[in-house]
Amino acid sequence: METAASLRNEFYLSRQSDRESNARSYPRRFPLALKTAKGCTVTDVEGRSYLDCLAGAGTLALGHNHPEVIAILKDVLSSGLPLHTLDLTTPVKDGFVSALFDTLPEGLRREAKIQFCSPSGSDAVEAAIKLAKTATGRTDIVAFTGAYHGMSQGSLSLMGSLGPKAAVGQLVPGTHFFPYPYSYRCPFGRGGEETAKLAGDYFERALKDPEGGINRPAAVILEAVQGEGGVIPAPVEWLRKVRAVTAELGIPLILDEVQSGVGRTGSFYAFERAGIVPDIVVLSKAIGGGLPLAVVVYRSGLDVWKPGAHAGTFRGNQLAMAAGQKTFDIIARDGLVARAAEAGERLRGHLEAIAHRSAYVGEVRGAGLMLGIEVIDPLGCRDSAGRLPASTEAAGAVQAEAFRQGLILETGGRFGSVLRLLPPLIISNAEIDRVADILASAFDRLERKAA
Numbered sequence: 001m002e003t004a005a006s007l008r009n010e011f012y013l014s015r016q017s018d019r020e021s022n023a024r025s026y027p028r029r030f031p032l033a034l035k036t037a038k039g040c041t042v043t044d045v046e047g048r049s050y051l052d053c054l055a056g057a058g059t060l061a062l063g064h065n066h067p068e069v070i071a072i073l074k075d076v077l078s079s080g081l082p083l084h085t086l087d088l089t090t091p092v093k094d095g096f097v098s099a100l101f102d103t104l105p106e107g108l109r110r111e112a113k114i115q116f117c118s119p120s121g122s123d124a125v126e127a128a129i130k131l132a133k134t135a136t137g138r139t140d141i142v143a144f145t146g147a148y149h150g151m152s153q154g155s156l157s158l159m160g161s162l163g164p165k166a167a168v169g170q171l172v173p174g175t176h177f178f179p180y181p182y183s184y185r186c187p188f189g190r191g192g193e194e195t196a197k198l199a200g201d202y203f204e205r206a207l208k209d210p211e212g213g214i215n216r217p218a219a220v221i222l223e224a225v226q227g228e229g230g231v232i233p234a235p236v237e238w239l240r241k242v243r244a245v246t247a248e249l250g251i252p253l254i255l256d257e258v259q260s261g262v263g264r265t266g267s268f269y270a271f272e273r274a275g276i277v278p279d280i281v282v283l284s285k286a287i288g289g290g291l292p293l294a295v296v297v298y299r300s301g302l303d304v305w306k307p308g309a310h311a312g313t314f315r316g317n318q319l320a321m322a323a324g325q326k327t328f329d330i331i332a333r334d335g336l337v338a339r340a341a342e343a344g345e346r347l348r349g350h351l352e353a354i355a356h357r358s359a360y361v362g363e364v365r366g367a368g369l370m371l372g373i374e375v376i377d378p379l380g381c382r383d384s385a386g387r388l389p390a391s392t393e394a395a396g397a398v399q400a401e402a403f404r405q406g407l408i409l410e411t412g413g414r415f416g417s418v419l420r421l422l423p424p425l426i427i428s429n430a431e432i433d434r435v436a437d438i439l440a441s442a443f444d445r446l447e448r449k450a451a
Contacts, residue, residue: 009033009044026054029399030408037064040427042408051435053409053423058227058259058370061286061336062327063424069289072326073319085316087116096321099328100287103268104297107277111300118312119292119320121258121284122150125221127310128280128296129154132219132252134309135302140217142207142251144180145187146229146414149221149256149282158221160229176214178203180226181238184363184374185414189385193235200241207249219280220246221254224270230413231365231372231420233265239274252279252302258294259370262286263331263425266341266368273367289323336425343427344368350436358443360394362387369427372412373419373439390417394446401442407435 005011012033016024032044040063043049055063062069076083081090101109115131117123133139143149143158150156156164157171160180165171179187179202183195190198206212224239226232246253255278260270262285267273269281279302284294292314331337348364351373355361359378366372375398380389395417402409410420423435 007045009046012045029410030403039063039065040424040431048406050403050406050408051423051431051438053407053421053435055422055424056290057285057410058264058422059285059288060290061262061264061425062289062330063426064290066289066327066330066426068330069323069326072322076319076322081318083318084314085318086313087311087315090318092318092322092325093316096325099325100283100295100297103328104281105269105272105277108281108297108299112297113300113303115296115298115305115310116312116315117294117296117310119284119288119294119314119317120150121256121282121294122152122155123312124258124282124284124294124296125149125155125158125256126152128221128254128282128298129158129219130310131280131296131298131302131305132254135304136218136250136252138216138218140174140176140215142176142178142214142217142220144178144222146180146182146226146232147177147221147223148226148228149223176217178206180222180229180232181235182226182230182232183235184365185387186385189383191385191387196235196238200238203242204245207245207251216249217251219252219254221256223256223260224274225260225265225367225370227259227370227420227422228412230374230418231370232413233270233365233367234274236274239271239276243274243276243278246279252298254278254280254282256282258282258284259422260367262327263337263340264368264370264422265366266337266344268337270367270370286327287324288317288320289325289327291317291320291323293317293320293324331425340368340425343423343425343429343432344371346429347371347421347423347432347436350432351439354436354440354443357440358447360391360398360443360446362390366421369421369423369425371421373421374413375417375419390415392416395419397446397449398439398442401445402438405438405441407438 009032035045036043146160149158157175181196181199186195188198255271280298351364362374362376375395376388377391392415
């Protein structure tokens, strides 16, 4: 029964604060209790609506409550199909696997195997690492600065960010970090196109150096577009170099497409723009049509696991498989991969216009509808490469003002200074323009306060 108190955000936020873990994060930046959602819009219990450019951290490719996805869920629920099947197969599961395999590049599709995992990207990463170690008999893993692969013990070991790892200690040994080609804040202090060449050459020489101190790794894992690391697209030439070196040395290459996959970057998988084919692909988030699902897809030659080598009670989520297949169908039917590229260009154009006006914008970057704005301190001291320092405070101020005006977007990157936009692929031009208007207003307010 609704009461006057239950119609206020604070009622739920207070109860949440009393009962939920201190690890909760989003309610601290977005103090609201959600009641309804449709498309790109969410509405709180007080009746206020917001444009959602977080979208379940990229999970909601089709936005909230897409009517065709809801319809297929109702069909499954009324069909008598068991909802919990472990790894037993069903027609729904078979259909999902077929639809997913149809999205793979030919070089992987013709020999693909799939492992269903517990329904989180972190578990799929754990499975991918376990698979690579089992198949190669090797133990070390190569990851990259700025990486984010999850919050479990093993995936934390692969994370670039030090904060979440600091209090844990005793992470999985044998992880080696290489520079990611982040040209705006070049790890070599150079920047521009030179960053990709330096990073690629260093990677190759270090792995081929008999005195390099790194044993031949079991796998190399990377994101073709780093998400939590600050929306950093890897240059095509660097991706090709990493693929060439790993292929030459017989090192399985793992592409983490948990956030960037399913059309978000303007290609179905972010790695496709480089024309490479990885050995292992990790998928979660949008593949479940908004419901929990995670898989690892890999070359059949790596399939040396024994029965039961990787498991998970909830790996047979039939509702998620049905929603996922329907999502793939809609994306293909409605041309939403191309739409993500087109919509991303429109949004990026607006963001570039803001950057031209505001001294607080260092760089606008990303791909498709996975975009970021690096926020800087225009009064700070430049580093050796001439870059102004990142500004956590300014990014937080813009985020808070945008929320006040009805826009939800997340921050990330070094020092939490990158505003991240992950809207649903169905976002309209009018909604894109509204997002841009709010951000422009938020940056204008920041400029006025600083004047």
